[in-house]
Amino acid sequence: MKYIFIIYTSILFIFLPIHGFTQETGTPGKGEGILQFLKRFERTKPEHYTQFMELNKSKLDKNNGLRLGVKYTLPPMNREGNEPLFGEKLAKYTIESDELKGACFYLVSGHGGPDPGAIGVLQGHQLHEDEYAYDIMLRLARTLMSKGAKVHIIIQDAADGIRDDKFLATGDRETCMGDPIPLNQVQRLKQRCDKINTLFRKDKEAYRRAIFIHLDSRSESKQIDVFFYHYEGSAKGKHLANTLQDVFNKKYDKHQPNRGFSGTVNTRDLYVIEQTLPVAVFLELGNIQNSRDQQRFLLNDNRQALANWICEGLTQDFRHYSK
Incomplete structure (x- = not known):
């Protein structure tokens, strides 16, 4: 040296x-x-x-x-990164700090390719789960990377980028890091788990976490908050899910003090959080059928807020394990 x-x-x-x-x-x-x-x-x-x-x-x-x-x-000068998946206007981003240096994240938006996931309808427009989950995931990736984290974007669409539209155009171009996404559900889930596990074995960071982002589909009248799931045998997964829940609780207390927050932390028998090697959490961000929950996804500022809050929870969890 x-x-x-x-x-x-x-x-x-x-x-x-x-x-x-x-x-x-x-x-x-x-x-x-x-x-x-x-x-x-x-x-x-x-x-x-x-x-x-x-x-x-x-x-x-x-x-x-x-x-x-x-x-x-001296604190680091702002550095620039470049990620074409964020879209032409946002591909370049500023690395504002090394707050998350030493952290590695595997980000997965639900469904994609031939599977749109849950579908809602508003004003004659179809709302596809995979499009909104993907946009929130990209925003989360950019926010994490601006804090110095290593981020693997597992589900990718080379054309979409981060979008500010209310109604996101639908398509089936998504890939699993360049590989076509199978229609068969088990094959589809296995593909993304295998990709994560291959990367995990190569990565050297002490702190590595997989984040799965989904939207739920229930009856139109059922308004729900964000739910957090972790693998039953994972103490670190439980800690991360509880940390994320706590951040959302505090944000709702601040921004909607009379509303309250009812999102819960639970274990759930989900293939992706059982089969991935890194500590994993699975987030359901709301009911795509419910008109109130839809505002959580339709407005680009709300999608960014979700990304920011998830990032804050991940940052707190990273600090906890980096003491």
């Missing part, structure tokens, strides 16, 4: 290869506060300050000030 030292009058930078990125350090000038110090290194966003405090909390003085002669770790 090579170390490169670049010395200026009062600044020392050290660049070390850390998980494919560089970690930069510097020493403050006389009388320089944290904001001035960060500005000198072009770290001017609020998240840069937050990251700096977390990285250097043991090096600051009792007033959270900088000490002369101390070498401080």
